[in-house]
Amino acid sequence: MDILGSLALLLALLAAVYAVVAGTVGILTRRTLLTKSARNAGMAVFALVTVAVACLEYFFFTNDFSLAYVVEHSNRALPPYYKFASLWAGQEGSLLLWTWLLSGYAFFVLFLNRKRHPELMPYVGVVLAGVQTFFLTLNNFVATPFQVIASANSAGVMHLARLAEGRGLNPLLQYPEMVIHPPMLYLGYTGFTVPFAFALAALLGRYPGEKWIHITRRWTMIAWCFQSVGILLGAHWAYAVLGWGGYWAWDPVENASLLPWITGTAFLHSVMMQEKRGMMKVWNVWLVFTTFMLCILGTLLTRSGVVSSVHAFAQSSIGTWFVVFLAIVFVVCFAAYWKNRDYLRSDNQLDSLVSRESSFLFNNLILLAACFAVLWGTLFPVLSEWVQGSKISVGPPFFNKVNVPIALFLLLLTGVGPLLAWRKTSFDALKRNFAWPLGGGLLAGVIAFILGFRDVYALVCLILSVFVTLTIASEFYRGARVISSRDGSHLLTSVGALTMRNTRRYGGYIVHFGMVLVFIGIAGTPLNKDIQKDLGIGDTLKIGPYTILCQNFDQVANGNYQSDRATLEVFKNGKSDMMLYPERRFFLTSQITETMVAVQSSPLRDLYVVYAGRSPESGRPSVHAYLLPLVKWIWFGGIVVVLGTILALIPNRRTALVLRPVTERSWTGSIADASPAMGPIASRAEGHD
Amino acid sequence: MINSFTAFHRIQKSPYPPKPFSVSSVVRLILHASAAALILTAVPLNSVRAQELPRAKAVAKRVMCMCGGCQDSAGLCSHPGGTFSGPCETARGMQRDLDARVARNESDEAILQAYVEQYGPTVLVEPPKKGFDLLAWVMPVLLPLIALVLVWQVVRRWKQKAALAPAGGPPIDSQFLARVQNESGRETSKENDE
Numbered sequence: 103m104d105i106l107g108s109l110a111l112l113l114a115l116l117a118a119v120y121a122v123v124a125g126t127v128g129i130l131t132r133r134t135l136l137t138k139s140a141r142n143a144g145m146a147v148f149a150l151v152t153v154a155v156a157c158l159e160y161f162f163f164t165n166d167f168s169l170a171y172v173v174e175h176s177n178r179a180l181p182p183y184y185k186f187a188s189l190w191a192g193q194e195g196s197l198l199l200w201t202w203l204l205s206g207y208a209f210f211v212l213f214l215n216r217k218r219h220p221e222l223m224p225y226v227g228v229v230l231a232g233v234q235t236f237f238l239t240l241n242n243f244v245a246t247p248f249q250v251i252a253s254a255n256s257a258g259v260m261h262l263a264r265l266a267e268g269r270g271l272n273p274l275l276q277y278p279e280m281v282i283h284p285p286m287l288y289l290g291y292t293g294f295t296v297p298f299a300f301a302l303a304a305l306l307g308r309y310p311g312e313k314w315i316h317i318t319r320r321w322t323m324i325a326w327c328f329q330s331v332g333i334l335l336g337a338h339w340a341y342a343v344l345g346w347g348g349y350w351a352w353d354p355v356e357n358a359s360l361l362p363w364i365t366g367t368a369f370l371h372s373v374m375m376q377e378k379r380g381m382m383k384v385w386n387v388w389l390v391f392t393t394f395m396l397c398i399l400g401t402l403l404t405r406s407g408v409v410s411s412v413h414a415f416a417q418s419s420i421g422t423w424f425v426v427f428l429a430i431v432f433v434v435c436f437a438a439y440w441k442n443r444d445y446l447r448s449d450n451q452l453d454s455l456v457s458r459e460s461s462f463l464f465n466n467l468i469l470l471a472a473c474f475a476v477l478w479g480t481l482f483p484v485l486s487e488w489v490q491g492s493k494i495s496v497g498p499p500f501f502n503k504v505n506v507p508i509a510l511f512l513l514l515l516t517g518v519g520p521l522l523a524w525r526k527t528s529f530d531a532l533k534r535n536f537a538w539p540l541g542g543g544l545l546a547g548v549i550a551f552i553l554g555f556r557d558v559y560a561l562v563c564l565i566l567s568v569f570v571t572l573t574i575a576s577e578f579y580r581g582a583r584v585i586s587s588r589d590g591s592h593l594l595t596s597v598g599a600l601t602m603r604n605t606r607r608y609g610g611y612i613v614h615f616g617m618v619l620v621f622i623g624i625a626g627t628p629l630n631k632d633i634q635k636d637l638g639i640g641d642t643l644k645i646g647p648y649t650i651l652c653q654n655f656d657q658v659a660n661g662n663y664q665s666d667r668a669t670l671e672v673f674k675n676g677k678s679d680m681m682l683y684p685e686r687r688f689f690l691t692s693q694i695t696e697t698m699v700a701v702q703s704s705p706l707r708d709l710y711v712v713y714a715g716r717s718p719e720s721g722r723p724s725v726h727a728y729l730l731p732l733v734k735w736i737w738f739g740g741i742v743v744v745l746g747t748i749l750a751l752i753p754n755r756r757t758a759l760v761l762r763p764v765t766e767r768s769w770t771g772s773i774a775d776a777s778p779a780m781g782p783i784a785s786r787a788e789g790h791d
Numbered sequence: 792m793i794n795s796f797t798a799f800h801r802i803q804k805s806p807y808p809p810k811p812f813s814v815s816s817v818v819r820l821i822l823h824a825s826a827a828a829l830i831l832t833a834v835p836l837n838s839v840r841a842q843e844l845p846r847a848k849a850v851a852k853r854v855m856c857m858c859g860g861c862q863d864s865a866g867l868c869s870h871p872g873g874t875f876s877g878p879c880e881t882a883r884g885m886q887r888d889l890d891a892r893v894a895r896n897e898s899d900e901a902i903l904q905a906y907v908e909q910y911g912p913t914v915l916v917e918p919p920k921k922g923f924d925l926l927a928w929v930m931p932v933l934l935p936l937i938a939l940v941l942v943w944q945v946v947r948r949w950k951q952k953a954a955l956a957p958a959g960g961p962p963i964d965s966q967f968l969a970r971v972q973n974e975s976g977r978e979t980s981k982e983n984d985e
Contacts, residue, residue: 343871344869344871346871351862452949454950455946455950463942467935470938471938474934478931479927486923486924486927492913494912495855495916496918497917499852686876697876713876715876718880724875726876726877
């Protein structure tokens with residue numbers, strides 16, 4: 103089975119190389135047969151990598167410990183869903199997952215467009231196959247997951263070995279999110295390859311117009327959505343597993359996932375400038391190039407050990423390969439741009455500063471500022487060490503101080519931008535659109551202040567959140583009122599009709615609303631409280647309105663781990679409210695202990711309890727309780743973001759043609775001509791905004 | 792008495808390398824011991840967090856836990872994966888030391904300076920705002936400002952272009968224009984008829 107897996111990976115590499123070479127020759131010699139053959143080879147890569155993935159999973163599920171990778175990342179008692187997730191627990195397997203998802207995207211892109219865009223697709227196929235060639239080279243020669251174990255017998259002759267048991271999966275990864283988080287994030291990272299391939303292809307092939315943007319709009323949104331889900335699931339995993347009461351630590355690897363997400367967000371907004379007004383063509387191409395390069399940089403940071411990170415499971419000297427690939431990508435992109443920059447000449451005109459166009463410009467500026475601030479902080483220790491010879495730390499307070507003002511400004515633009523008209527907005531319209539939302543925001547600020555919010559940033563965040571929510575609501579209301587007055591339908595029905603007529607615009611608003619919810623969740627941070635105390639049976643701990651009574655400590659065990667569990671009864675305002683069971687799990691094969699946090703979550707606050715183990719000072723069981731306001735809003739906001747993106751992916755509802763007898767007499771005055779005629783009564787859907 | 796003995800014993804077990812013997816070190820030791828005794832009598836014995844002094848807690852969040860494994864500040868170290876999910880031994884040692892220093896009335900800056908001398912600049916959670924490291928703070932503000940100026944220039948140029956652009960838009964094919972005029976003329980005449 104290992105030979106089959108290795109062979110499949112090798113054939114996949116050959117197919118990818120063939121797709122690059124044959125595709126290039128086909129383009130240069132204009133031989134359709136050759137470009138078709140290259141496309142088929144590009145599609146075959148997916149099937150071959152799927153075989154390799156299936157082979158590796160077969161080893162995990164059959165507890166076949168003859169592969170080094172399986173020994174390192176699995177054991178017999180591991181539950182099946184974690185065995186499945188062991189595929190991406192280490193360097194080799196996670197790179198294989200990367201290649202697999204990338205080849206999946208490539209397959210669907212090539213398959214769905216097999217009869218479309220014959221001038222563009224050969225270039226797209228070559229770019230996609232080029233990226234796949236790089237990753238398959240790593241899979242085959244640098245980090246192969248099919249390395250077998252060998253041992254020497256008494257005569258010194260090497261022979262294949264099969265161990266009886268593996269070392270088990272890293273306990274930190276034994277959590278439901280870990281089965282979903284990495285594939286989601288990788289679907290985001292790899293998904294950005296699609297718009298990158300189309301942008302580069304359009305540039306190389308001098309493909310006219312904004313076609314590549316129309317083709318890739320949905321692909322970019324899908325990748326962006328996966329990236330968002332991946333980041334949020336990672337945050338939730340950190341929250342629920344690590345037991346430190348936080349969800350985002352500005353760790354270099356977390357930052358690495360945020361960078362392409364930020365530039366991807368900027369791209370999703372700036373493409374509208376090109377679609378609507380034919381502006382910013384050079385900017386858009388470079389934005390998508392940058393997004394892809396940041397994905398590769400993120401992988402480099404995750405795997406090279408260039409910067410210190412808690413995600414140290416996959417560090418090795420593989421970083422050099424990524425540096426070289428990054429350099430090649432940059433050179434190719436720059437050469438393609440330089441050679442064909444004439445093609446990107448756009449007629450940029452701006453009628454007014456107070457317009458949708460300028461709001462997009464500022465949106466991009468702020469997003470890029472945020473991206474730079476995160477990248478700069480992440481790489482500064484390396485730069486400082488290089489220049490001064492001594493390493494410095496750039497911890498969370500730095501990132502918070504630099505990024506919070508930027509993020510708040512962005513939140514403000516989220517409210518202002520969509521209400522500005524294309525080309526020009528009058529001062530009266532500004533006053534009319536913003537008076538109520540701004541008033542509502544300020545009122546919310548006063549209420550928050552009375553409720554105990556004293557942190558300036560948190561207050562500004564809440565004011566802006568309510569402001570943005572009200573602007574979004576007013577957009578829905580005004581649009582729905584027009585429909586409602588036109589056809590007499592109920593206002594809520596009209597909201598539905600309005601949304602379905604322009605899913606991209608109103609889906610976008612829902613995504614904005616989801617982000618507002620995330621911001622509200624983050625605004626609760628300054629009110630966090632925590633207390634750590636040694637608790638014997640019958641002892642209590644008080645935090646906020648809760649009193650925690652320690653009832654018992656016991657042990658639970660299964661084949662995979664032994665668990666020390668605390669049984670805690672929580673009283674709220676003197677009344678018994680709930681039971682919590684925080685645990686510490688000792689994983690038998692890896693001999694590592696991890697916490698399993700107990701969280702009682704409500705929209706207002708989370709009660710987050712960690713059983714920390716026996717205090718090294720007193721030897722007594724110690725419990726760490728946190729009161730974390732509004733955290734639930736972050737996860738709920740994430741769900742809203744996903745729903746908004748799905749809505750924006752749905753095609754607009756087409757205008758219905760309804761048969762209606764024409765009762766009025768025709769202009770000729772003849773009754774015979776008053777036959778039933780077809781007349782469209784619904785207006786055409788509004789254009790994309 | 793027991794408490795001060797415990798404190799003395801703990802200082803002896805401090806993870807930091809012992810300094811050469813001198814009169815000042817003896818004085819420091821006595822100060823250490825009495826400060827720690829003071830803290831320990833104030834701190835209930837069931838508290839796992841050594842720190843109770845608010846200023847010491849604040850300073851602990853400004854220095855990294857130097858265990859090399861957790862990438863946390865000494866004040867917030869929860870050391871995931873450790874034998875105890877709370878401050879690790881290194882962080883606890885640093886917390887105790889900070890409490891002692893604060894009790895001795897050392898200023899925040901003096902404490903941080905002493906830590907930089909002991910561990911190097913990596914002990915600070917944030918980059919120092921001086922020398923080359925000042926760039927860490929300046930660039931995230933400076934670069935967006937430069938970008939803002941550039942965007943402003945671009946916007947001005949685009950606005951000028953819009954003002955200069957001909958009102959009619961793209962040139963219209965003469966045949967197409969004639970057809971449109973013809974058709975619109977017919978439409979108008981029909982309306983007139985009615």
